[in-house]
Amino acid sequence: MHSHFRPGPLPLAMQLTPEGRLKHLLTTEGLPASLIHEIMDRAEQFVTLPAKQQKKAPLLRGKTVMNLFFENSTRTRVTFETAAQRLGADVANLDIRTSSASKGESLLDTVRNLEAMNADIFVVRHEHAGTAQFIARYSAPHVSVLNAGDGRHAHPTQALLDMFTIRQRKGEFAPLRVAIVGDVMHSRVARSQIHALSILGTGEIRVIAPRTLVPTGLERMGVRVFHELDAGLKDVDVVIMLRLQRERMEGALLPSESEFFKLYGLKPENLERTRPDAIVMHPGPINRGVEIDTEVADGPRSVILTQVTNGIAVRMAVMAMVMGAQAGGVA
Amino acid sequence: MHSHFRPGPLPLAMQLTPEGRLKHLLTTEGLPASLIHEIMDRAEQFVTLPAKQQKKAPLLRGKTVMNLFFENSTRTRVTFETAAQRLGADVANLDIRTSSASKGESLLDTVRNLEAMNADIFVVRHEHAGTAQFIARYSAPHVSVLNAGDGRHAHPTQALLDMFTIRQRKGEFAPLRVAIVGDVMHSRVARSQIHALSILGTGEIRVIAPRTLVPTGLERMGVRVFHELDAGLKDVDVVIMLRLQRERMEGALLPSESEFFKLYGLKPENLERTRPDAIVMHPGPINRGVEIDTEVADGPRSVILTQVTNGIAVRMAVMAMVMGAQAGGVA
Amino acid sequence: MHSHFRPGPLPLAMQLTPEGRLKHLLTTEGLPASLIHEIMDRAEQFVTLPAKQQKKAPLLRGKTVMNLFFENSTRTRVTFETAAQRLGADVANLDIRTSSASKGESLLDTVRNLEAMNADIFVVRHEHAGTAQFIARYSAPHVSVLNAGDGRHAHPTQALLDMFTIRQRKGEFAPLRVAIVGDVMHSRVARSQIHALSILGTGEIRVIAPRTLVPTGLERMGVRVFHELDAGLKDVDVVIMLRLQRERMEGALLPSESEFFKLYGLKPENLERTRPDAIVMHPGPINRGVEIDTEVADGPRSVILTQVTNGIAVRMAVMAMVMGAQAGGVA
Numbered sequence: 006m007h008s009h010f011r012p013g014p015l016p017l018a019m020q021l022t023p024e025g026r027l028k029h030l031l032t033t034e035g036l037p038a039s040l041i042h043e044i045m046d047r048a049e050q051f052v053t054l055p056a057k058q059q060k061k062a063p064l065l066r067g068k069t070v071m072n073l074f075f076e077n078s079t080r081t082r083v084t085f086e087t088a089a090q091r092l093g094a095d096v097a098n099l100d101i102r103t104s105s106a107s108k109g110e111s112l113l114d115t116v117r118n119l120e121a122m123n124a125d126i127f128v129v130r131h132e133h134a135g136t137a138q139f140i141a142r143y144s145a146p147h148v149s150v151l152n153a154g155d156g157r158h159a160h161p162t163q164a165l166l167d168m169f170t171i172r173q174r175k176g177e178f179a180p181l182r183v184a185i186v187g188d189v190m191h192s193r194v195a196r197s198q199i200h201a202l203s204i205l206g207t208g209e210i211r212v213i214a215p216r217t218l219v220p221t222g223l224e225r226m227g228v229r230v231f232h233e234l235d236a237g238l239k240d241v242d243v244v245i246m247l248r249l250q251r252e253r254m255e256g257a258l259l260p261s262e263s264e265f266f267k268l269y270g271l272k273p274e275n276l277e278r279t280r281p282d283a284i285v286m287h288p289g290p291i292n293r294g295v296e297i298d299t300e301v302a303d304g305p306r307s308v309i310l311t312q313v314t315n316g317i318a319v320r321m322a323v324m325a326m327v328m329g330a331q332a333g334g335v336a
Numbered sequence: 337m338h339s340h341f342r343p344g345p346l347p348l349a350m351q352l353t354p355e356g357r358l359k360h361l362l363t364t365e366g367l368p369a370s371l372i373h374e375i376m377d378r379a380e381q382f383v384t385l386p387a388k389q390q391k392k393a394p395l396l397r398g399k400t401v402m403n404l405f406f407e408n409s410t411r412t413r414v415t416f417e418t419a420a421q422r423l424g425a426d427v428a429n430l431d432i433r434t435s436s437a438s439k440g441e442s443l444l445d446t447v448r449n450l451e452a453m454n455a456d457i458f459v460v461r462h463e464h465a466g467t468a469q470f471i472a473r474y475s476a477p478h479v480s481v482l483n484a485g486d487g488r489h490a491h492p493t494q495a496l497l498d499m500f501t502i503r504q505r506k507g508e509f510a511p512l513r514v515a516i517v518g519d520v521m522h523s524r525v526a527r528s529q530i531h532a533l534s535i536l537g538t539g540e541i542r543v544i545a546p547r548t549l550v551p552t553g554l555e556r557m558g559v560r561v562f563h564e565l566d567a568g569l570k571d572v573d574v575v576i577m578l579r580l581q582r583e584r585m586e587g588a589l590l591p592s593e594s595e596f597f598k599l600y601g602l603k604p605e606n607l608e609r610t611r612p613d614a615i616v617m618h619p620g621p622i623n624r625g626v627e628i629d630t631e632v633a634d635g636p637r638s639v640i641l642t643q644v645t646n647g648i649a650v651r652m653a654v655m656a657m658v659m660g661a662q663a664g665g666v667a
Numbered sequence: 668m669h670s671h672f673r674p675g676p677l678p679l680a681m682q683l684t685p686e687g688r689l690k691h692l693l694t695t696e697g698l699p700a701s702l703i704h705e706i707m708d709r710a711e712q713f714v715t716l717p718a719k720q721q722k723k724a725p726l727l728r729g730k731t732v733m734n735l736f737f738e739n740s741t742r743t744r745v746t747f748e749t750a751a752q753r754l755g756a757d758v759a760n761l762d763i764r765t766s767s768a769s770k771g772e773s774l775l776d777t778v779r780n781l782e783a784m785n786a787d788i789f790v791v792r793h794e795h796a797g798t799a800q801f802i803a804r805y806s807a808p809h810v811s812v813l814n815a816g817d818g819r820h821a822h823p824t825q826a827l828l829d830m831f832t833i834r835q836r837k838g839e840f841a842p843l844r845v846a847i848v849g850d851v852m853h854s855r856v857a858r859s860q861i862h863a864l865s866i867l868g869t870g871e872i873r874v875i876a877p878r879t880l881v882p883t884g885l886e887r888m889g890v891r892v893f894h895e896l897d898a899g900l901k902d903v904d905v906v907i908m909l910r911l912q913r914e915r916m917e918g919a920l921l922p923s924e925s926e927f928f929k930l931y932g933l934k935p936e937n938l939e940r941t942r943p944d945a946i947v948m949h950p951g952p953i954n955r956g957v958e959i960d961t962e963v964a965d966g967p968r969s970v971i972l973t974q975v976t977n978g979i980a981v982r983m984a985v986m987a988m989v990m991g992a993q994a995g996g997v998a
Contacts (some may be wrong), residue, residue: 056396056454067719069749080449083428087400087453092424095752097745110952118742118951121975122749123718288440289449313452387785388729411780414759418731418784421757482748621772644783 017311019121019141021058027326029141029150032159033201041205045169047322048315056091063093064330068125070094073116073140075101075131080290081153084126084313088320092330094126112136113143120145127151134158134193149327151320157193158256163288164197166319168205171243174284178202184211184237187269187296190218194288195200195247199228213237215269234269238278246271246287249296262295272298276306284308350472358408358657360472360481363490364532372536376500378653379646387422394424399456402423404447404471405484406432406462411621412484415644416459419651423604424659425457444474450589451476457655458482465489465524480658482651488524494619495528497650499536502574505615509533513611515542517569518578518600518627521549525619526578530559544568546600565600569609577602577618580627595625603629607637615639683805689988691803695863698759703867707831709984710977718753725755726992730787732756735778735802736765736815737793743815746975747790750982754992756788761906774798775805782807788986789813796820796855811989813982820857825950826859828981830867833905836946840864840903844942846873846899849931849958850908852880856950857909861890875899877931896931900940908933908949911958924957934960938968939953946970 017035022028027040042317051059070089072082082098089096101115119127127150127306129137134156141150154160175181183202189195189212203226212223213231223230231237238244251264271285285297293299302309324330348366353359358371382390401420403413412430420427432446450458458481460468465487472481485491506512514533520526520543533541534557543554544562554561562568569575580596602616614640616628624630633640655661679697684690713721718991732751734744744760751758763777781789789812791799803812816822837843845864851857851874864872865888874885875893881893885892893899900906911927921926933947947969955961964971987994 055398056400067717067722067753069718069752071745079430081434083402083430083450085455086428087426090400090428091398095749097748097752099741099745101422101741111955114952114955117972118975119745121972122746122979123976290445293445294444308450310452314451314454317453386729391729410761410763410876414733414761414781415784418757421731421759422729546768598801621776624773624776639781641783644780645785 006111011080019138027323029137029152030151030161031138031141031152031325032325033161033164033197033204034159036201036204036205038206039064041165041168041201044165044319044322045172046168047325048166048318049173051091051318051321052315059091060093064325065089065092065094065125065328068092068094068328069123070096070100070126070324071119072096072126073101073119073130074099074127075129075136076154077102078130078154081130082128084316085151085153085320088317088324089126091317092321092324094324097124099259112140115150116140116144121146124148124329128153130154132156151323151327154193157191157196159197160288160325161197162195162200162316162323164201165317165323166312167198167245167286167288168201169315169319170286170308171189171284173311173315174308175242178205178207181207181243182211182241183243183245184231184241185245185247186213186215186234186237186271188218188249189214189223189247190220191250192247195245198245199223199226203227211237211241212263213269215265234271234275235278238275241279242283244271244276244279244283244285246285246291246297248288248290249292249294262292266295266298270294270296270298271301273300273304276301286312289313350469351554357660358654360468360483361492361658362469362472362481362483362655364492364495364528364535365490367532367535369535369537371533372496372499372567375496375650375653375657376503378656379497379649380504382422382649382652383646390422391424395656396420396423396425396659399423399425399459399659400454401459401655402450402455403427403459403484404432404450404461405430405483406460406467408433409461409485412461413459415647416482416484416651419648420457421654422648423652423655425655428455432630443455443471443566447471451479454609455479456659459484461485463487474496479645482654482658485524488522488527490527490528491619492522492532493526493647493651493654495532496654497643497647498529498617498619499532499575500646500650501639502615504642504646505639506573509536509538512538512574513540513542513572514538514574514576515544515562515572516566516578517544517568517602519549519580520545520554520578521551522581523578526576529576530554530557534558542568542572544600565602565606566609569606572610573614575602575610575614575616577622577628579619579621580623582623593623597626597629601625601627601629602632604631604635607632617643620644632658681800688991689828689985690986691799691814692823692989693800693803693812693814695823695826695859695866698863698866700866700868703827703863706827706981706984706988707834709987710831710980711835713753713980713983714977720958721753722755726987727751727754727756727787727990730754730756730990731785732758732788732790732986733781733786734758734760734790734815735763735781735792736761737791737798738816739764740792740816743792744790745921746978747813747815747982750979750986751788752979753979754983754986756986759786768959771975774802778806779801782810786810787990790815792816794818801853813985813989816855817857821859822855822950823859823863824982824985825856826863827985828974828978829860829907829948829950830863831977831981832948832970833946835977836970837904840867843869843905844871844873844903845869845905845907846875846893846903847907847909848875848896848899848933850880850911851876851885851909852882853912854909857907860907861885861888862967865889875905877927894961896933896937897940900937903941904945906938906941906945906947908947908953908959910950910952911954913954924954928957932956932958932960933963935962935966936942938963948974951975 020029086096130153136155137150137152185195211229287309291297344620405413417427461484465507467486468483516526542560618640682691748758792815798817799812799814847857870955949971
């Protein structure tokens with residue numbers, strides 16, 4: 006990987022058109038609050054409109070979405086694929102690991118070839134931070150790039166569907182206390198959530214994690230850091246559990262899974278510390294008995310499956326917006 | 337796999353709605369004869385209607401079909417995918433072997449996530465008996481589950497397309513003698529065929545197999561068992577050859593493939609024992625020279641390729657029916 | 668592989684209907700010039716018509732395209748898949764390496780099964796020369812076969828998109844000098860290009876390659892052979908670089924990649940020998956620094972990405988024509 010893969014500070018202009026419309030979605034960092042609300046408003050329409058109705062005036066008819074997955078993730082791929090199909094787009098799935106990359110072609114040459122096939126949207130998943138940004142920087146003007154997860158950097162559609170779910174259940178962000186619990190260090194989801202929560206003016210953003218799993222600089226972003234679960238959960242409105250990325254953990258940052266569960270796993274008794282109407286979120290797939298107790302995951306406060314449903318709607322909203330598609334057709 | 341994967345006696349109500357319409361298709365066992373005929377009537381319409389005509393009023397527009405294949409079967413997957421596409425549905429193929437199951441997510445969590453994405457139909461293929469039934473039992477009310485083969489248990493769409501092919505060629509079932517030949521013991525196809533033939537009132541159902549490949553209890557189902565090919569073929573109207581599931585054979589139940597072919601392979605001379613207008617069927621893929629002679633497979637009595645064509649139509653019929661889709665649109 | 672896989676002289680009638688329309692596309696050899704121009708004329712329409720416009724009257728609605736890839740090629744598969752989707756066809760991708768072939772089914776049985784599913788077009792990629800032709804010979808009358816590359820034999824859609832690109836840029840073929848550079852011996856692309864250039868009456872066709880990589884019989888086809896790059900490039904209008912098929916090279920036909928680049932790689936200084944308005948082509952994926960210098964590949968004379976765009980249009984044209992689809996609908 007080249008050095009320009011490391012994502013530096015992102016010029017806001019890169020994600021927006023000169024007129025301020027969404028062009029690429031690479032990170033939640035620096036997005037205007039009004040734009041995030043616009044995405045959520047669009048998603049709201051898709052959540053309520055029956056699929057069959059949507060199919061009658063497909064917003065992305067004639068558009069081609071290419072899923073470039075350099076890292077295997079069937080679940081995420083299916084959410085983007087389903088969102089694109091519901092909008093009437095053509096979809097091609099490229100498992101790049103088994104593709105021309107192995108014939109020695111460079112990433113940029115692969116991208117240039119696909120955009121020459123008149124791809125309109127690239128959905129990019131890559132194990133290295135900055136890949137989606139790199140592709141966006143060098144892609145043709147007619148192409149939009151959506152980051153579906155890049156290393157430890159960002160996973161913006163996940164964060165936006167989380168914001169949408171919070172807004173759906175709680176309304177305003179200003180009065181809310183939101184706690185993010187778990188392996189924040191290795192989590193692109195947490196990074197994107199913190200940016201989005203901050204932009205939307207969330208009253209208080211907390212992180213609850215063992216010292217070894219807290220990245221530096223959180224306080225500078227206005228985040229309150231807790232190392233003890235019950236203390237951090239006190240009076241929060243929203244609990245966001247993170248997946249324990251076992252495959253990303255390097256070496257012995259944690260004693261054991263059962264030890265982690267004891268200290269940071271969300272159990273019914275921990276929920277007694279939160280506001281009585283607090284909701285529980287998780288990006289999935291969940292590790293039952295590792296970061297979350299089964300009773301909590303399946304309990305009345307869990308909105309985990311609602312997040313999944315909202316994920317389709319948010320991805321439809323983002324795709325429609327980057328293509329400039331209005332209710333009456335593609336602009 | 338958990339013990340609840342083992343399929344017990346299936347409550348009929350599980351496959352039907354309270355109004356008696358098809359909800360899931362898990363097994364042919366216990367299906368009302370009238371419902372099987374309804375499926376065949378719908379399939380008949382699809383066989384005769386040109387594809388382009390069907391596309392003008394796609395019955396499943398706005399519906400999402402997810403193919404959950406835990407076991408590799410490109411051929412079966414393509415039949416369901418093609419059937420779904422012809423009905424205008426969106427289709428997502430999930431090769432679960434390489435998916436989040438490997439991230440430690442349970443089967444139920446995978447299913448709940450996919451149904452939260454508003455999947456409408458799950459097509460399930462799994463090496464363990466009862467998986468489709470298990471998913472149907474715990475899935476959301478809006479979802480229908482179609483069993484595309486579960487272990488040695490059932491393969492209902494295969495059996496239904498076989499029934500449809502017999503009805504097409506022979507009309508009534510009551511006057512017919514039907515012989516199923518080969519490895520009945522390991523065959524989910526044979527199990528589903530015997531149930532369907534029995535429900536449709538077939539005059540005589542025979543099984544022809546070596547003693548080691550006959551499951552117990554067949555006689556109780558009214559099946560006549562033969563161990564000698566020519567004896568069993570005498571005066572039959574329909575010969576259904578089974579694929580020799582070499583990969584499922586455990587140990588030395590058979591002397592050799594050539595020995596099997598000599599004793600149970602269908603050769604031109606064996607066909608002299610049947611009724612002169614008997615038809616020859618096989619679920620495919622065929623092992624030429626193992627369970628069937630090439631001359632027979634390609635001969636005038638073979639309806640093997642007709643079965644394949646009918647397979648698309650029957651799967652379209654089943655999908656349309658579980659979605660409550662009428663000719664005028666989805667109900 | 669059977670002996671009939673080796674492609675012999677192809678009866679022209681096999682690619683054409685009795686009325687002279689395109690039925691299969693297996694090789695450019697023997698195609699009438701008028702038919703090649705008709706393909707290019709159709710492609711021209713697709714290049715200029717916006718995708719959304721095309722979607723309103725999808726020429727292949729109700730048709731099913733099956734991509735039979737016995738050899739992995741994500742890029743080529745995506746071009747055919749995208750072309751088919753833009754025409755409104757249903758598409759099924761079959762990775763045959765992992766499919767029923769592995770269950771011992773013969774190629775012909777696989778094909779017969781797929782055509783019984785009412786497949787309309789087979790796109791075939793195979794490592795053995797003659798496979799597409801073999802399938803076309805034995806397939807059902809309603810099926811059309813498109814060769815997407817068979818061994819070292821032919822890659823006709825690639826050659827046709829190259830011809831289309833040349834015509835787009837240069838107009839007439841008669842006044843042109845065209846040089847094909849590199850590993851001609853192992854190249855199905857070069858074979859198909861030479862036939863097409865010859866049929867279209869190209870003024871002069873040259874091949875530039877080391878002695879070890881020149882097949883016999885080229886002179887008989889009216890091709891001038893050069894072993895020295897600059898000599899061969901003198902005054903040409905079109906330079907077609909071939910990919911160095913490293914994976915196909917057997918043993919030590921070449922000293923090393925850097926040696927090859929030095930002698931036969933296209934560098935800016937070599938381009939000084941050509942006509943000032945010469946264009947540079949390459950079928951991709953390119954090996955930068957092996958057969959082509961980066962400055963040339965990305966330079967103003969390169970039409971490599973235009974070839975990719977044209978590749979979709981040409982494949983749409985071929986698919987529409989073999990299905991007899993007119994602008995007003997499928998004939």
